[in-house]
Amino acid sequence: MMEKFQILRRIGQGSYGVVWSAFDKQTGEVVAIKKLNTKCYSKEECENLIEVKALFKLKHPNIVRLKEVVSIKGGTLFLIFECMEGSLFQRMNMMFRMQMRFSESEIRNLCFQVFEGLAHMHGNGYFHRDLKPDNLLLSKNVIKIADLGQARETNRKPPYTDYVTTRWYRSPEVLLHSPVHDPAVDMWAMGAIMAELFIGRPLFAGDCAGQVLYKICSVIGSPTESNWSDGIQLARNMNFQFPCFPGVPLATLLPNASNEAVCLVASLLSWNPCMRPTAAEVLKHPFFDGCCHVIHVSQDLPWKRALLK
Incomplete structure (x- = not known):
């Protein structure tokens, strides 16, 4: 064969x-x-x-x-x-070498497509768990989610395996070894990827889970009992002490992003998984106003794009 x-x-x-x-x-x-x-x-x-x-x-x-x-x-x-032309990671590296940045319009188009794919995936009983620029493949201006080797079914009973996505894109609950994961881990990863597209570098780079959590605290502020009591308990269970940071206005880290983009990234990068929007909700966010939704007419017909009013 x-x-x-x-x-x-x-x-x-x-x-x-x-x-x-x-x-x-x-x-x-x-x-x-x-x-x-x-x-x-x-x-x-x-x-x-x-x-x-x-x-x-x-x-x-x-x-x-x-x-x-x-x-x-x-x-x-x-x-x-x-076969696709390459990965988002390769495109980002190329643009970095050329000292270029993605425009907000390009980021909007790419991210909208990824959220379309995620909405379909999550709506059909799976979440990816390994979203990172390497696993988003590009051909021209079309982007596709790839490498579902770490995916899980949403109705599968925990505990899950510890390994999910590259550390920089891991959600806080995964870094703290929560026995329960759900599609919200993909939404956190997309918040980190969106921020990286705007600033040209990983937002939460670190050599270990502790360093990544430190970076997260320094950006969005340390979690509290009121905004993520489950996370505080997870940290206690593994004898981890969150550093005390107030966080910084995300707009100062994303100076080239619109208010709508900053608002979306901030909601995706919520400590509490329950506070992150779903992929279906993200598609209705004002940041994506005017984007073209993908509709599927039939299992036996090609995919078509149409502007849904």
């Missing part, structure tokens, strides 16, 4: 395995092939992998498309995806 693909180059590698771009000799398309380190010895095992299970269900223009799954002798598994 893999003979129909001609490997072009390696485009990624991680704990999950390795990704190549390849030429599909049968269709003439360039695809992305993800070889998993996980072994699968039956069709049922393959279908129950969270990434495969989620992507077969989540069909949306802002979620990367899984084209097929190939299992070969010995249990090696290959996931065949549509």
Whole structure:
């Protein structure tokens, strides 16, 4: 089955395995092939992998498309995806080298698409848990959520595994080892990513969980019993003492952002997960006024874009 693909180059590698771009000799398309380190010895095992299970269900223009799954002798598994030009992380690095910044219009367009994908994902019973610029893929001005290897079903019972997204984009409840995670962890990550798009650097960079929590406190102010009593208890459980910071006006850190953008980022970066807006709510935020919503006419028809009034 893999003979129909001609490997072009390696485009990624991680704990999950390795990704190549390849030429599909049968269709003439360039695809992305993800070889998993996980072994699968039956069709049922393959279908129950969270990434495969989620992507077969989540069909949306802002979620990367899984084209097929190939299992070969010995249990090696290959996931065949549509191929994108690169990641948001690569685009950000390129712009940094060129001393350029994203315009607010570009940020609005990119983030709106990601929230569209997240609204579809969360509405269909999954949350990502590993959102970061590396896992947002770009082709021209279209952005798609990728790498659902850490995704979880919203109705799955806790506890969850400790590992979720790169530390800089982890929500406070995850940094404090909360046994319960929900789609709000994705919303925090998007708040951090939006801020990074405006300022050109990670907002909460740190070498360990303590450093990241310190950075968060210095930006949004330390949590209190009144705004996040559960978090205070989580910190006590692991003998962590929050530093005392009043925080700073977010507008001073995002001087090029509109009031609407600052307001949205501030709501996403709420200590209390219950206070963060859902992806569906974010799509109605004034920051996104005039953006085009994606509608799906039929499972058998192409995706179309239309301005919903």
